[in-house]
Amino acid sequence: MLKADATNLSPMFCPRCSALRDAKPISYDEDCEIHGVEFTFHVDAFECLTCGEELADPADPDLFRPMYDAYRAASGTLRPDEVKAIRQRSGLSQVAFATILGMSPATINRYEMGVPIAIKEDNLLRMAGIPSALRMLLRQRGHLLKPGQRPKA
Numbered sequence: 470m471l472k473a474d475a476t477n478l479s480p481m482f483c484p485r486c487s488a489l490r491d492a493k494p495i496s497y498d499e500d501c502e503i504h505g506v507e508f509t510f511h512v513d514a515f516e517c518l519t520c521g522e523e524l525a526d527p528a529d530p531d532l533f534r535p536m537y538d539a540y541r542a543a544s545g546t547l548r549p550d551e552v553k554a555i556r557q558r559s560g561l562s563q564v565a566f567a568t569i570l571g572m573s574p575a576t577i578n579r580y581e582m583g584v585p586i587a588i589k590e591d592n593l594l595r596m597a598g599i600p601s602a603l604r605m606l607l608r609q610r611g612h613l614l615k616p617g618q619r620p621k622a
């Protein structure tokens with residue numbers, strides 16, 4: 470584990486200083502709310518010793534990933550790979566899957582890339598993963614699909 474002492478100060482690029490600066494590891498819990506769900510997540514980052522700016526860990530530059538992981542744990546919503554697996558089992562492309570569910574293809578793409586899903590949309594995606602529910606949706610909305618978009622039966 471890293472300790473915040475002078476022996477492991479490591480120079481990092483600080484965007485506010487626009488320069489390499491000495492930085493120390495910092496760690497704290499932060500309260501957050503996404504889609505109406507309140508949760509706390511743990512932040513491991515660095516702090517510029519010159520200006521105090523919080524700097525992302527270069528080994529994990531995605532500052533939002535821990536927040537999104539904590540949201541999914543608190544809300545019980547699907548992970549990006551689970552969304553993709555449900556869609557792939559349906560035999561539908563992102564565009565066709567979105568059409569059947571009444572969502573935009575960009576939304577389905579964002580869910581598969583890791584953007585947090587509200588509980589209402591999560592319910593819809595889970596139901597689309599139930600074969601009998603998917604067959605019902607295809608009966609009701611299948612006419613909206615172009616011939617090449619239909620799943621191979």
Ligand SMILES: [Zn+2]
Pocket residue numbers: 483484485486487490517518519520521522
């Ligand atoms: Zn700085």
